[in-house]
Amino acid sequence: MDSHQSSNKWGKRLLIIGRIALGIVFVVAAYMKMKPQPGMAWSWASIETSLSMFAMGVDSYQILPPWAVSLVAHWLPPFELFLGLWLLAGLGLRASSLIAALLICGFFVAMTSAYRRGLTISCGCFGPGEQIGPKRLIEEGVMLLPLALAVCIGAFLMAKKEQEGDQSPLEATVGLGDTARR
Amino acid sequence: MLLRPWFGSPRAWRVSLLWAGLLLAPCLALPQAAPSAALKNTDSPAKPAAKTSAKTADAKPVAAGPLVKSYGSASAPIKLDVFTDYQCPSCRNFYQSSLRQLIVSDYITSGKVYLVHHDFPLQAHMYSGLAARWANAAARVGQFPEVEAALYDNQDAWGASGDIAKYVAAAISAADFKRVDALVKSCESPAPTSSWDHGDPLAKDPHPCPFDYAVRDDIELGYKIPVQATPTYVITYKGQKLPAGSGTVSWPILKQFFDSLLAQQ
Numbered sequence: 143m144d145s146h147q148s149s150n151k152w153g154k155r156l157l158i159i160g161r162i163a164l165g166i167v168f169v170v171a172a173y174m175k176m177k178p179q180p181g182m183a184w185s186w187a188s189i190e191t192s193l194s195m196f197a198m199g200v201d202s203y204q205i206l207p208p209w210a211v212s213l214v215a216h217w218l219p220p221f222e223l224f225l226g227l228w229l230l231a232g233l234g235l236r237a238s239s240l241i242a243a244l245l246i247c248g249f250f251v252a253m254t255s256a257y258r259r260g261l262t263i264s265c266g267c268f269g270p271g272e273q274i275g276p277k278r279l280i281e282e283g284v285m286l287l288p289l290a291l292a293v294c295i296g297a298f299l300m301a302k303k304e305q306e307g308d309q310s311p312l313e314a315t316v317g318l319g320d321t322a323r324r
Numbered sequence: 325m326l327l328r329p330w331f332g333s334p335r336a337w338r339v340s341l342l343w344a345g346l347l348l349a350p351c352l353a354l355p356q357a358a359p360s361a362a363l364k365n366t367d368s369p370a371k372p373a374a375k376t377s378a379k380t381a382d383a384k385p386v387a388a389g390p391l392v393k394s395y396g397s398a399s400a401p402i403k404l405d406v407f408t409d410y411q412c413p414s415c416r417n418f419y420q421s422s423l424r425q426l427i428v429s430d431y432i433t434s435g436k437v438y439l440v441h442h443d444f445p446l447q448a449h450m451y452s453g454l455a456a457r458w459a460n461a462a463a464r465v466g467q468f469p470e471v472e473a474a475l476y477d478n479q480d481a482w483g484a485s486g487d488i489a490k491y492v493a494a495a496i497s498a499a500d501f502k503r504v505d506a507l508v509k510s511c512e513s514p515a516p517t518s519s520w521d522h523g524d525p526l527a528k529d530p531h532p533c534p535f536d537y538a539v540r541d542d543i544e545l546g547y548k549i550p551v552q553a554t555p556t557y558v559i560t561y562k563g564q565k566l567p568a569g570s571g572t573v574s575w576p577i578l579k580q581f582f583d584s585l586l587a588q589q
Binding site for chain 1: 414552553554561562564565566567568569570571572573574576577578580581583584585587588
């Protein structure tokens with residue numbers, strides 16, 4: 143088997159694994175924020191209560207005014223669910239992975255800002271209860287953010303490769319493909 | 325038969341998944357209509373910010389025992405337990421931006437919310453244990469709301485000087501201050517505080533103040549939550565405890581949450 147084809151195959155496999163992992167993270171995050179609170183059954187009212195509880199978590203970051211907190215808290219979890227399913231679907235991966243990377247970047251900046259301001263608050267990332275601290279920042283900064291960036295970069299590289307024929311993504315990016323052939 | 329190849333293709337499943345997301349997301353975001361409407365009325369039930377005793381007069385604590393640090397009716401469907409430290413700036417923000425409005429709102433006066441204060445003085449703050457002692461002494465003579473407000477409103481001043489008595493005296497009548505002062509002065513032991521090792525705050529004290537037991541009980545209850553930072557709040561709805569939260573929450577957002585709970589069937 144040609145080495146280009148082999149690396150391309152592995153690149154595609156890794157991209158699929160990455161986008162599925164990222165998609166699951168977003169779906170789980172949305173579910174944890176929207177699931178009914180203890181003792182409540184699934185209903186619009188119980189989802190609304192969970193989103194209002196998430197709003198309290200968003201508000202504790204002390205970044206947004208109350209009207210914006212309410213807007214973010216009520217739209218972010220459904221959007222996370224949509225984004226998760228979009229990533230799992232694998233359609234328009236460049237756009238979905240770019241949005242996911244920007245979103246995670248935003249979360250990381252907000253958490254770092256809260257931590258630097260000495261706010262000992264709940265992260266709210268996967269529902270209530272998880273405190274912002276070095277552990278949470280490392281999880282977000284070392285695992286989630288690189289994963290999102292890798293999927294995003296991989297999606298762009300794959301798309302470029304498909305446009306340029308059978309050049310491997312790395313070669314296409316750094317321009318080594320032509321040199322190697324020469 | 326014609327549809328079979330299309331549904332069998334991986335692309336078809338991807339498109340279906342994407343459409344599912346597109347349809348689900350706006351539906352789930354629809355309930356936002358209710359909180360937006362609630363936010364418009366944020367200021368209506370809340371009276372001007374209470375600063376002294378006269379302004380919190382309509383929110384006197386219920387007579388539930390000799391040492392009362394609560395507001396409203398214990399039979400309210402929503403119970404809000406708040407663990408705070410009088411010297412913590414976030415606790416002051418929470419009180420000034422949210423709890424003060426709650427205390428004078430109809431959520432408390434009409435029996436919808438029962439607010440319970442719990443002391444969780446942190447070891448890191450030099451005077452927070454002493455401030456909790458003053459507040460508990462004031463609670464003994466029915467002056468807790470006034471002293472609580474005075475402690476938060478003058479946090480920077482007494483936090484620097486340690487002169488808590490001056491601000492307590494300014495918040496309540498001379499007669500009440502005399503009683504509170506006598507209670508605090510009868511205490512010889514250091515004021516209890518929480519500790520990292522979750523030890524008994526009164527373990528090293530052979531003769532604790534009578535009302536230090538109330539602080540100890542609050543701290544030990546806080547360990548069980550567990551309180552990892554102040555302020556920490558626990559909301560109980562119809563006997564069902566919800567996950568604890570921490571940090572400052574503004575009044576419109578807290579009010580929105582209460583409304584969503586009260587809208588439950």
